[in-house]
Structure formats: C-alpha cells, structure tokens
Amino acid sequence: MPTALITGASEGIGKALAACAAKDGYDLILTARSEDKLKAVAADLSARFDVTADVVLADLADPTAAAILWAKATDGRQIDVLVNNAGLGINGPFAETDWTREQATINVNILALTDLMKRAIIHMQENGRGRILNVASTAAFLPGPKMAVYHASKAYVLSLSEAVAEELKGSRVQVTALCPGVTATEFFDGADMKSTRLTNMGAMIATPESVAQAGWRAMKAAQRIEVPGALNKLFAFLPRLLPRSVITMTTKQFYARKH
Numbered sequence: 001m002p003t004a005l006i007t008g009a010s011e012g013i014g015k016a017l018a019a020c021a022a023k024d025g026y027d028l029i030l031t032a033r034s035e036d037k038l039k040a041v042a043a044d045l046s047a048r049f050d051v052t053a054d055v056v057l058a059d060l061a062d063p064t065a066a067a068i069l070w071a072k073a074t075d076g077r078q079i080d081v082l083v084n085n086a087g088l089g090i091n092g093p094f095a096e097t098d099w100t101r102e103q104a105t106i107n108v109n110i111l112a113l114t115d116l117m118k119r120a121i122i123h124m125q126e127n128g129r130g131r132i133l134n135v136a137s138t139a140a141f142l143p144g145p146k147m148a149v150y151h152a153s154k155a156y157v158l159s160l161s162e163a164v165a166e167e168l169k170g171s172r173v174q175v176t177a178l179c180p181g182v183t184a185t186e187f188f189d190g191a192d193m194k195s196t197r198l199t200n201m202g203a204m205i206a207t208p209e210s211v212a213q214a215g216w217r218a219m220k221a222a223q224r225i226e227v228p229g230a231l232n233k234l235f236a237f238l239p240r241l242l243p244r245s246v247i248t249m250t251t252k253q254f255y256a257r258k259h
C-alpha cells in the first residue's frame with residue numbers, strides 16, 4: 001500500500017485531505033499536536049476505508065520537530081505522498097501582534113514545511129517517485145495588511161513550490177501548491193479573525209472537503225497550482241492587472257472588523 005504523511009491532520013482541510021488519501025487506498029501517517037483529535041480521525045478513516053492510520057504527535061513550531069517527525073514517519077517505511085498542510089496565522093497590525101504566535105507561524109508555515117519538503121524530495125528521488133502537496137493560500141498572491149506575516153509566509157510557500165516544481169520537471173517527483181480562499185475551519189478562531197469582513201462573506205466560504213478534493217485531484221494530476229473556486233481564481237488573477245498599492249489597500253479592507 002502507498003503511504004501518505006499529512007501534517008495538520010487533526011481538523012479542517014488536513015483532516016479532509018486525510019479522507020481523500022484514505023479513499024484512494026493510502027495508508028496514513030497523521031500528525032499534529034492534538035492527540036485525541038488525531039486518534040479519532042485515524043480510527044474513523046481506518047474503519048471506513050481499508051487502510052492503516054498511525055498517529056505521530058509533533059509541535060512543528062519547534063524548529064527540531066520536522067526532523068524528528070520525518071525520522072519516525074520513515075522508520076522502515078516509504079512515503080509516497082507528503083501533504084504539508086499544518087498552518088496558522090494571526091490578525092492585527094504588525095507592531096501589535098503577539099510575536100510568539102508570529103514566530104510559530106514562521107516556524108510551522110515556512111521552516112517545518114521546507115524541512116519536510118527537502119527530506120521528502122530526497123527520499124522520493126531515491127524511491128523513484130512521489131508527490132508533495134503544499135497548502136498555501138490565495139493570501140500568497142498579495143500582501144496582507146493586518147495579516148502581514150501570514151500572507152508573506154504563504155507567498156513563500158507558493159514561490160518555493162513553483163520553483164522546485166520547475167526543477168523537478170520531467171521527473172517522477174512532483175510538487176503542487178494548493179491555494180484555498182476562505183474555508184470554514186477553526187483557523188479563524190486561532191487567528192482572531194472571527195469578526196473580520198473576510199470571514200463573514202457567507203456563500204463565498206468553501207467547505208474543507210471541497211477544498212481538499214480539489215487539492216488532492218490537482219496533486220494526482222501533477223498540476224503546479226490549484227486555486228479552488230471561480231471567485232478565488234479571480235482574486236488570484238487580479239493582482240496581475242491592478243497596481244500593487246491598490247491591491248494592498250483593498251486587502252486591508254477585508255481584515256477590518258465588522259463590529
């Protein structure tokens with residue numbers, strides 16, 4: 001059986017991506033910090049699909065965690081798919097936001113993702129094949145006043161993914177960047193965004209399942225970038241047409257508080 005290592009699999013988009021992998025017959029290695037939630041996801045998916053699901057706890061804000069996680073995940077096993085999904089952010093003016101949370105954002109969204117991706121590519125090249133799905137965001141396409149570090153981190157993920165995908169062109173190891181727009185998950189609680197305009201856009205908010213399915217499909221098709229949803233595709237395209245100052249000013253409005 002092929003094996004998929006999925007970070008941030010305890011809830012939201014990561015949990016939905018784990019379901020896509022299980023449905024396709026992948027044995028699972030699920031990782032995050034929340035043991036109970038991970039065990040519940042593992043029990044559910046291994047019962048519903050004929051796969052094994054192992055749980056490895058890791059706090060990816062710790063700069064040493066990715067190496068330890070990778071060693072545990074590959075202990076006697078081949079990894080066929082790496083899903084770099086774990087991520088977080090924080091809303092607020094840069095000068096006022098909590099540095100500990102922002103440092104964790106950089107460590108999880110950038111450092112751990114890059115570390116796991118490098119280890120996975122070397123491992124997959126040795127095995128002759130593999131797929132990596134990096135979860136970026138539509139935030140990757142534009143600067144984000146009041147969410148500056150998060151947008152910058154996702155711009156990094158998109159840039160890294162595209163560049164390495166070009167390096168790997170023609171090989172049997174492929175990289176895909178998934179760039180979701182607003183998705184109904186717990187992300188906004190943690191990021192202190194519940195009362196912003198962005199998270200109160202009703203019908204524009206996607207389900208984690210639809211986002212995960214689009215990303216999983218794109219990864220299987222070795223597509224470089226997937227932006228799920230027509231409006232999100234438009235948001236991703238607009239920065240190419242409009243002056244950067246206009247785009248940056250408009251983004252700030254989305255992060256304004258509604259009340």
Ligand SMILES: NC(=O)c1ccc[n+]([C@@H]2O[C@H](COP(=O)([O-])OP(=O)(O)OC[C@H]3O[C@@H](n4cnc5c(N)ncnc54)[C@H](OP(=O)(O)O)[C@@H]3O)[C@@H](O)[C@H]2O)c1
Binds near residue numbers: 088
């Ligand atoms: N929701 C959106 O609108 C949206 C839009 C675009 C992109 N995204 C991206 O999609 C990805 C998944 O987000 P989501 O919306 O599904 O959010 P979520 O429901 O909050 O899930 C985040 C996942 O990341 C894990 N995580 C957070 N901090 C971690 C840490 N220090 N170490 C290890 N794991 C950690 C969480 O698990 P534990 O708490 O158990 O550790 C959880 O499984 C993120 O990369 C996010 O940036 C989300």
